Amino acid sequence: MSRVDALDTPHRNPFPALFNFRDVGGPTGHDGRTVRRGRLYRSDSLHRIDETDQAAFAALGIRTVVDLRRPTEVARDGRVPAYDGLAYRHIHPEHQDWAEHRYEPGTSLARYLADRYADLARTGTAGLAEAVGLIADSANAPVVVHCVAGKDRTGIVCGLTMAVLGVADADVAADYALSTEASERFSAWVRATTPEAEELPPPFLASPAEAMMLFLTELREGYGSVEGYLRHTGVTEAQLDALRDHLLD
Numbered sequence: 447m448s449r450v451d452a453l454d455t456p457h458r459n460p461f462p463a464l465f466n467f468r469d470v471g472g473p474t475g476h477d478g479r480t481v482r483r484g485r486l487y488r489s490d491s492l493h494r495i496d497e498t499d500q501a502a503f504a505a506l507g508i509r510t511v512v513d514l515r516r517p518t519e520v521a522r523d524g525r526v527p528a529y530d531g532l533a534y535r536h537i538h539p540e541h542q543d544w545a546e547h548r549y550e551p552g553t554s555l556a557r558y559l560a561d562r563y564a565d566l567a568r569t570g571t572a573g574l575a576e577a578v579g580l581i582a583d584s585a586n587a588p589v590v591v592h593c594v595a596g597k598d599r600t601g602i603v604c605g606l607t608m609a610v611l612g613v614a615d616a617d618v619a620a621d622y623a624l625s626t627e628a629s630e631r632f633s634a635w636v637r638a639t640t641p642e643a644e645e646l647p648p649p650f651l652a653s654p655a656e657a658m659m660l661f662l663t664e665l666r667e668g669y670g671s672v673e674g675y676l677r678h679t680g681v682t683e684a685q686l687d688a689l690r691d692h693l694l695d
Contacts, residue, residue, distance in 0.1 A: 460502040463494040465635065466596035466628035470604055470621065471693075476612030479694040485587045486693060488604050490596035490632065491515065492526035500529055510586040512537060512577050514599040533586065537577050539570025539599060549649045558649055560660035563602055567665060567675065575679035577603045578610075582685040584692035595632065597625035597653045605658055609672040610689050615662050619655035626653045 459467045467490070471483030484506070492511060510533045511526050517538060526534060542565060549558050567574070581589050581603075593599040601622045608618045629651040636643055662672065669675035673686055 460505070461495055461499050463496070463499070464490055464492070465632040466490040466625055467590075468624065470608065473608065473613045473617040473621070475608075475694050476690065479612075481608065481611055481613060482693055482695050485589070486581060486604070486607065487588065487590040488596055488600050489590055489592040490628065491519075491523060491594050492590070492592055493524040495527065497527060500527070503529055503532070506588060508588050508590055509533060510535065510580065510589045512580055512589060512591045512603075514539060514573070514577065514591065514593040514603065519594060535576075535580060537573045537580075539566055539573030539577070539602075541566040541570050541599075544649065549647055551648075555648055555652055556654045556656035556660060559598070559652075559654070559657035560664065562649070563598070563657070563661040564664060566599065566602060567661075571679040574603065574606070575676070575681050578607060578676060578679075578681050578689070579685050581607055581693075582681075582688040584688065587692065595625070595629060595650065597622070597629065601625065601653065601658065602661070605662065606672055606676060607689060607693070609662060610676065610686055611693055612690075615659055616655075618662065619658040622658040623653050623655040626651070629653065 461467055466488070468488060469483050470486040470488055471481045473481050475481050487506070487508070509531070513520065513525060513534065513536045515538070520536060526532070528534070544562060547562065549555070577591065580586050581591070591600050591603050605618050605622060608621070609615070633646060633651055665672060665675050669678055676686065
């Protein structure tokens, strides 16, 4: 079984209207401890689900939704239904629109994406710190983190969290890469439901593992460690300890 297959097998998506919902749990972290399942989920935008999905939310016990989309994206598409007992937190890590740094066909897609993620890490420190801090608080769990496609902003928050838990970069990158297949399903749905829509550019659909590997490697070169970067953003030692305490078996 490949690394991706091993990670993907336990991640069942109970929501027909979503394309990239999965449990982050399963990989091995510090001291051989396993990242706990049923504590942290990642997803594409939750605005497409409706009241018929309430039972699935209840079954997962989700308490907190962390929405990383831009305010304009929330205004355009709406938010997760306001289920009873569900806390909704909208956090926008500041970052430039990718239209300002267009992808040049024929160049490295992984390099392009890693550069966009580095940009977000530079400008979105407050939002990233708030998101990681929410995940660190066990009272908020189970948490689901999402953006539009569930691969870029969500991938960064989940990747940083997994790295703090001691998950190997290759496993973080393998989880991130699962979003490519999800994006293909999303693209097929767009073509079927909105045939007049323009084809999405490659960076919006692909999640090459190399992009996450580059991002994590270069983040460590700049800050010494992922923990060093998160301390720079404002995440406290107590929050880093709390992440490990409640997300590792």
